[in-house]
Amino acid sequence: MNTGLNTLPDQPTGHHPAGRHPTGQQVRRLPVPADPARTLRRGSLAGAAVVLVVVHALAFEGTGFQPALLAEGAEGMARFIGDAFPPDLDWEEVLKPSLEATLVTLWIGLLGTTVSIPTALLLAVLAANTTTPNRLVYQAARAVLSFFRAVPDIVFALIFVTAVGLGPFAGVLALICHNTGVMGKLWAESMEEMDHGPQEALRTAGASRLQQVAHATLPMAIPQFVGLLLYRFDVNVRSSLVLGLVGAGGIGLLINQSIKSFQFDEMLTHIIVVLVLIIVVDQVSALIRRRLAV
Amino acid sequence: MNTGLNTLPDQPTGHHPAGRHPTGQQVRRLPVPADPARTLRRGSLAGAAVVLVVVHALAFEGTGFQPALLAEGAEGMARFIGDAFPPDLDWEEVLKPSLEATLVTLWIGLLGTTVSIPTALLLAVLAANTTTPNRLVYQAARAVLSFFRAVPDIVFALIFVTAVGLGPFAGVLALICHNTGVMGKLWAESMEEMDHGPQEALRTAGASRLQQVAHATLPMAIPQFVGLLLYRFDVNVRSSLVLGLVGAGGIGLLINQSIKSFQFDEMLTHIIVVLVLIIVVDQVSALIRRRLAV
Amino acid sequence: APTAAASATCPGGAIEFGIEPYEDPAKLEPAYRVLADALSQELDCPVNVQVVEDYAAEVLAMRNGKLHLGQFGPLGYVFASEEANAEPLVSFATAEGQLSSYTAGIWVPKDSDIRSVADLRDRDLALGGVGSTSGDVLPRYALREAGLPEADLNVNYAGGHPEALLALVNGTVDAAQINSQTLATATAAGTFDASQFRQVWESEPIPNDPITVAGDADPEFKRAVKEALLNLPPEAIAEVGAFLDVTPPGPLAEVAKDTYRPLFDLASTMGLTEEDL
Amino acid sequence: MTAARTSPDRVDTQPADTRPAAPADGPLLEVAGLTKRFSGRTVLDGVDFRVHAGELVAFLGANGSGKSTTLKCVMGLAEPDGGSITLAGADLGSLRGRSLVRARSQAAMVFQKIHLVPRRTALENVCAGGLARLGPARSLAPALFPRDLKEEAMAALDRVGMADRALERVGRLSGGQQQRVAVARALCQRARVVLADEPVSALDPHAAEQVMGLLGELAHNENLAVAAVLHQPDLALRHADRAIGLLNGRIIFNGPVGGLTTDLQDTLYSPDRGDAS
Amino acid sequence: MTAARTSPDRVDTQPADTRPAAPADGPLLEVAGLTKRFSGRTVLDGVDFRVHAGELVAFLGANGSGKSTTLKCVMGLAEPDGGSITLAGADLGSLRGRSLVRARSQAAMVFQKIHLVPRRTALENVCAGGLARLGPARSLAPALFPRDLKEEAMAALDRVGMADRALERVGRLSGGQQQRVAVARALCQRARVVLADEPVSALDPHAAEQVMGLLGELAHNENLAVAAVLHQPDLALRHADRAIGLLNGRIIFNGPVGGLTTDLQDTLYSPDRGDAS
Numbered sequence A, B: 001m002n003t004g005l006n007t008l009p010d011q012p013t014g015h016h017p018a019g020r021h022p023t024g025q026q027v028r029r030l031p032v033p034a035d036p037a038r039t040l041r042r043g044s045l046a047g048a049a050v051v052l053v054v055v056h057a058l059a060f061e062g063t064g065f066q067p068a069l070l071a072e073g074a075e076g077m078a079r080f081i082g083d084a085f086p087p088d089l090d091w092e093e094v095l096k097p098s099l100e101a102t103l104v105t106l107w108i109g110l111l112g113t114t115v116s117i118p119t120a121l122l123l124a125v126l127a128a129n130t131t132t133p134n135r136l137v138y139q140a141a142r143a144v145l146s147f148f149r150a151v152p153d154i155v156f157a158l159i160f161v162t163a164v165g166l167g168p169f170a171g172v173l174a175l176i177c178h179n180t181g182v183m184g185k186l187w188a189e190s191m192e193e194m195d196h197g198p199q200e201a202l203r204t205a206g207a208s209r210l211q212q213v214a215h216a217t218l219p220m221a222i223p224q225f226v227g228l229l230l231y232r233f234d235v236n237v238r239s240s241l242v243l244g245l246v247g248a249g250g251i252g253l254l255i256n257q258s259i260k261s262f263q264f265d266e267m268l269t270h271i272i273v274v275l276v277l278i279i280v281v282d283q284v285s286a287l288i289r290r291r292l293a294v
Numbered sequence C: 001a002p003t004a005a006a007s008a009t010c011p012g013g014a015i016e017f018g019i020e021p022y023e024d025p026a027k028l029e030p031a032y033r034v035l036a037d038a039l040s041q042e043l044d045c046p047v048n049v050q051v052v053e054d055y056a057a058e059v060l061a062m063r064n065g066k067l068h069l070g071q072f073g074p075l076g077y078v079f080a081s082e083e084a085n086a087e088p089l090v091s092f093a094t095a096e097g098q099l100s101s102y103t104a105g106i107w108v109p110k111d112s113d114i115r116s117v118a119d120l121r122d123r124d125l126a127l128g129g130v131g132s133t134s135g136d137v138l139p140r141y142a143l144r145e146a147g148l149p150e151a152d153l154n155v156n157y158a159g160g161h162p163e164a165l166l167a168l169v170n171g172t173v174d175a176a177q178i179n180s181q182t183l184a185t186a187t188a189a190g191t192f193d194a195s196q197f198r199q200v201w202e203s204e205p206i207p208n209d210p211i212t213v214a215g216d217a218d219p220e221f222k223r224a225v226k227e228a229l230l231n232l233p234p235e236a237i238a239e240v241g242a243f244l245d246v247t248p249p250g251p252l253a254e255v256a257k258d259t260y261r262p263l264f265d266l267a268s269t270m271g272l273t274e275e276d277l
Numbered sequence D, E: 001m002t003a004a005r006t007s008p009d010r011v012d013t014q015p016a017d018t019r020p021a022a023p024a025d026g027p028l029l030e031v032a033g034l035t036k037r038f039s040g041r042t043v044l045d046g047v048d049f050r051v052h053a054g055e056l057v058a059f060l061g062a063n064g065s066g067k068s069t070t071l072k073c074v075m076g077l078a079e080p081d082g083g084s085i086t087l088a089g090a091d092l093g094s095l096r097g098r099s100l101v102r103a104r105s106q107a108a109m110v111f112q113k114i115h116l117v118p119r120r121t122a123l124e125n126v127c128a129g130g131l132a133r134l135g136p137a138r139s140l141a142p143a144l145f146p147r148d149l150k151e152e153a154m155a156a157l158d159r160v161g162m163a164d165r166a167l168e169r170v171g172r173l174s175g176g177q178q179q180r181v182a183v184a185r186a187l188c189q190r191a192r193v194v195l196a197d198e199p200v201s202a203l204d205p206h207a208a209e210q211v212m213g214l215l216g217e218l219a220h221n222e223n224l225a226v227a228a229v230l231h232q233p234d235l236a237l238r239h240a241d242r243a244i245g246l247l248n249g250r251i252i253f254n255g256p257v258g259g260l261t262t263d264l265q266d267t268l269y270s271p272d273r274g275d276a277s
């Protein structure tokens, strides 16, 4: 079948306007072979498409999805947004409390992220099929991660409030639990999708699993890991809305208060502060990730 | 400096217990050269460590972080958890409503994820430094993504409630906005961390940016993209807190209500239902990702 | 249904009814669902009940004509009135025709040295959720009346009435707000043993949640809804009463903006609304 | 300055009316004074060379002498620190944006690291070489590729002996098979200049002869300008018209392959070559 | 069955008291009846061969003939569908878990795709080859590696001519430099069997000679069993003791390199070799 270097007779291609080489030579052609798996693949694609369409139809139905409503209600939205402008930039009453609350939020987000690194890392290594010691541990680690993700923040917060009282600490603990679940899962998957070559190379060299992870998987995964870590930091900083609800304070509480008293211009100020914070975190994150690239 | 194949005189290694080859030969050694950048690197590492420690100290201080409290309060936590056991599995009163609410939640999560794919994809391509047309578009796309992430779900939900009224639809719209921001960012970063070789190859072949993305970046990124998409589906299914605020219903509302009426055993049932859902989503996700691997 | 066509008493073919069972969802929500069914019968128009956890969404929906009827907590109603021009129609009453009400309170452990609101200086106080009448605004009003600035004690939101109660039960705060409804629920659930605690402050009775209609609705619709609510069949009332522990239950009682006047005053005193409104 | 060898059969296959527009005798690729540093280390130091239509030039040099870096600078994959590059008459340094892309697509590159998409089939990967010729509408998914392009890609795969694996995913091919697919992709680009970085290093001897023969044919029969990095001087001797020898980022030889004496090879690959840096 | 060639200097450097425990005359690697299919396509079909201590065996064969797959099966990177593999006296099929890992670490592999960690320095990558000898405490980060190991790694780098780039990140090295670092890592593993998949394909001729010479030295002076996949029969002729020729997943030649006749090479690399599958 490998027919070596073929010098095919030129085929008649005069009817193709693009059928000439830049050097003026006619272009060789060869028929495309039939793909035996094609009908099978097309069939399964069509099947998947049908399932997707049906599921979406059900979902549109179940949620009363009617984009037309959006257009109709545009005026109301404009009014809401109009209410928020201009933002209330009063220093004493709005901006200063906003900045102070943002600092608390930042601390909560930081601890919620960094304190969960060890547990998340451990669970991630156990729950990635390229690094796990065996199927049993793998399934157990996955189950633990799922559990941490299934329990809502607010329930964790309640549990911890009973132990440590109201305040930011309970919120931090709730975030740590939740973040362990999410970050562990994201890390595990990013390890599974990486190039396994270096890890396999160390495995064949007799390195223990721990050594493989330390000297191949982790160094290869560092940029993704840091990217995801910074993403979670960002999320955790914003999940102070939930924390505000359990007395952790932070900017979420202020946003909540301004909504409850219909002071949308204050709300906008708080959102702008969060936006600035997020942009700063983003830039720092981009910087760190650039420095980590080889 | 490349001295070719060296046959060094064996060095005295008798004092090393492990200093012999399995074949019994003595092991060659050579001193490690001094690293000129080492002091510099050590210095910057130390600097980073100091910054981290200081920031964490501030954060521990700012959030009242006292792990000892946890141990002291263990009894209270145990009591809270004890209250929840055994879960209340009454079919009519608890389990059936829970399953129905879960279905709504599932639809909301599904639409919140899938409907945001086109916008998230577009923004991700514009906001990844390997695929963006130019710095200006890059910065603009990043800003849009940051904006979508900075505005809390609840604020989006309120905006949409004014347009489409109370109910799941407003919740779905809020999730779509938020998810666009998060998924766009995650996808952009995963594209930045990928092997750019195939994309560069197409670029040198004169392929347009769109073609590079369609024929190199996306096919290379598919497993990560699908992984992140399924992760967001999972998050969206769980982000029912915001949905409860605008009358979207769902399992989050039931969890909140069971807390409000001190029925922790009902709460546990709902959480178990969520856990089962999440494990199912996880398994499906793992299956899909396995099928996508080459 | 064939009757679902739009008419004066059936705007848009279905009535949107929003409820915010802030104080005690386990009881209020089923009660409102029974009520909505009865209303649907009376007006011959489907009624969609939407349960929300935040009055802000309800108010905004009503303001933009997306919500016809809304039940609000007392403070929520103040905002609904000001932002969406909501008009109160009815509220629940006892068999004697007395408008039902509840009270806010601050509780401390039985052997605490806190005797009055003023003693809360430098102590921990757990409030409920932001914007709650009995869980936020009234206790803070009490502090203000006692001349105790909020900066002089450690006030924390627990996230809701039950959360505040739990914080007290678990001993992680010195005092917590507990309203009369939460007290009843928690006592019934066995979570709270009133003999172990002491109430150091109780508010004036707060009238129960009103059912309101959007201000810009057709007057005929307003009238029809009010009539239907006031003339609910006794079976429906009985069912509602069972949920609310009001036995024997009375028919719904008419309320007016004035019924809630003290709450308007409270909101403006506490700086939640502009004075001039 | 004309091609080092003029193959007679070129005249047969090339109609006179379609001669390329570039100056008939000028080089298709001209690099002058190319300099490149990586964090202080000078990797290319004033590299000058030309490749004419109709010739196959071999790049020889030790590992790390700068061969890949030279080709990458031409393709715009590394930013030169100095020097000029002229491709098919266009000075790349003076062009920007779309016109730079168009000018560059006159050159096709076969990468040392292959750079195919493992998830796609060999045929799809080869078709991607011809994307520049397609409008946006037909180029967004492999299923939309026009039949012409697919047939052309099949012919290209056939020329490298991979037609029978056309529908297999590239990730499942052996290393050498992948390298041949990469060559086919470059063919499908219909470029006038082909740059190949170690195109035969993973190939078995027969396949290597075949691919080198193909590169020679491209140069001599189809009048392209071809430059290939090779690590086997005997392949250069058999197939190339001219050789360029790089040592520590400088060209130390540029002439007919006959000049690749043993002495020269000793210099090029001498063990103490590293002492300049 | 003994090594095809016995180099006299081996005797000098090898003290008699430390001879390996494996049967003095048995092969260090024995593969029998190895079969491997990929989705229906038979890639290896009953492959049998042995490699003894002290010999360098060259694997030759066309692209896709199954050379890499054979080595991967030995290293446990592909699951054989049939056959047995015996490494340094241990039947790998009968072992599980930690003991399988230990048995396999008797063999070191140099990969066709190199598989180094680009972010780490050359020295750190080479040290990683010796991880199996370290306890967990000293092996968790490169900074903890004992000095011995680093010095040994430096010597390994020096043997492949890369000592002067030891502290550079591998991702910054040229393709050929990376391949040499990969060989050094295998050296640092101190294995008794070395398998190398195209260890010289990206190397310049001098470096290729050097690395092949090194592999020969490992076999002849240090008494290891070395198998290398090569695409250049003349390198095999110059350096190897024995050659194994694979065609379509079957061994068609196994004997002293002298037997690599032109005819045999024509068969091995014949263009119509693909028609069996």
Ligand SMILES: Nc1ncnc2c1ncn2[C@@H]1O[C@H](COP(=O)(O)OP(=O)(O)OP(=O)(O)O)[C@@H](O)[C@H]1O
Pocket (backbone or CB within 6 Å): D038, D039, D043, D061, D062, D063, D064, D065, D066, D067, D068, D069, D070, D112, E171, E172, E173, E174, E175, E176, E177, E202, E204
């Ligand atoms: N991204 C980079 N950062 C730093 N140094 C680099 C980088 N890329 C290449 N170099 C260095 O530049 C020099 C030339 O590299 P290049 O890849 O051009 O060599 P080459 O001639 O292609 O070698 P080979 O035959 O091994 O492929 C090498 O010393 C290499 O280490």
Ligand SMILES: Nc1ncnc2c1ncn2[C@@H]1O[C@H](COP(=O)(O)OP(=O)(O)OP(=O)(O)O)[C@@H](O)[C@H]1O
Pocket (backbone or CB within 6 Å): D171, D172, D173, D174, D175, D176, D177, D202, D204, E038, E039, E043, E061, E062, E063, E064, E065, E066, E067, E068, E069, E070, E112
């Ligand atoms: N993961 C895989 N899935 C399917 N087929 C595969 C896979 N890996 C290898 N093959 C097929 O097995 C055959 C042998 O591949 P192998 O890599 O062993 O060849 P090789 O002799 O090393 O070739 P080369 O000299 O090109 O490296 C090839 O036809 C290849 O397409």
Ligand SMILES: [Mg+2]
Pocket (backbone or CB within 6 Å): D067, D068, D069, D112, D197, E174, E175, E176
């Ligand atoms: Mg190179």
Ligand SMILES: [Mg+2]
Pocket (backbone or CB within 6 Å): D174, D175, D176, E067, E068, E069, E112, E197
């Ligand atoms: Mg191979």
